Amino acid sequence: MKRSVVIGTGSALPVRRVSNAELARQVDTSDEWIVERTGIRFRHIAGPDETTATLARDAASAAIAAAGLSAQDIDLIVLATATPDQTFPSTATKVQAMLGIDDCVAFDVAAVCSGFLYAVQVADAMLRTGVQTRALVIGAETFSRILDWQDRTTCVLFGDGAGAIVLEAQESDDATGRGILATRLHADGRHNELLYVDGGPSTTGTVGKLRMKGREVFRHAVVNLASVMTESLGLAGLSAEQVDWVVPHQANARILDATARKLGLAPEKVVVTVDQHANTSAASVPLALDTAVRDGRVKKNDIVVLEAMGGGFTWGAAVVRF
Structure with a gap:
């Protein structure tokens, strides 16, 4: 395949x-x-x-x-x-x-x-x-x-x-081959007002500024991220115990900790760069991944789970045999 x-x-x-x-x-x-x-x-x-x-x-x-x-x-x-x-x-x-x-x-x-x-x-x-x-x-x-x-x-x-x-x-071999093993995406536009920018070409004609209700976003993030990671691992035929590394969206250290606990993942398996880079939105997952690849943590044939949630709400995960 x-x-x-x-x-x-x-x-x-x-x-x-x-x-x-x-x-x-x-x-x-x-x-x-x-x-x-x-x-x-x-x-x-x-x-x-x-x-x-x-x-x-x-x-x-x-x-x-x-x-x-x-x-x-x-x-x-x-x-x-x-x-x-x-x-x-x-x-x-x-x-x-x-x-x-x-x-x-x-x-x-x-x-x-x-x-x-x-x-x-x-x-x-x-x-x-x-x-x-x-x-x-x-x-x-x-x-x-x-x-x-x-x-x-x-x-x-x-x-x-x-x-x-x-x-x-x-x-690639189906059982042991490298590559993207599974992806799962979601969106729920009912939560627009929890995280958004208050401008746009067809509404205000301006760029606008970011607005967020942090407590509500935190609650949704922990539930949604744990759920989509479980879904994507199921699609890949893997369990959480088989994961070598989780590379999450770097939004908040407390979200990272809470999501890992919910899945029963050891904290040392989670790549964390939020302390150095803060939340870089769509850049945060690939930026953290590159950091972990270049410092030698993520190696060939490791099972790596990527996950993120953002405004919309949108959220998703990917399982990769690196």
């Missing part, structure tokens, strides 16, 4: 690194307050010359290099973002041009923090048809551009960054 195999990962962060102490000089907060409630200590904030597209390009270049390929080997780009450079054209096409790719399928996916999981499933489905061979799947965000910096309950939670993987369609 044909499977989509991860053959390279990459990530990129803005140059500017902002501590909780620096934020506390701008808004009514403190390092203790932020760490206790979220686990976040630092985040990276994009400068004037850094955009979602430039971060995506750098993460993509790193992933392509890790795969031992050239940009011309890519025939599909799926880019997940809620903060595109422009309303249109897609940021994916900007990245395509920056990478010097003459022609390939390129488009954006909008599912906020779950966007990378949505992009993975879309790319996987397209690769398995045999029409495309190698896909660049990117999550990239500049959430600092849509934050209300007077709202201390939200502005401390987010950061900017990008992560990417290269997927290659390969013939």
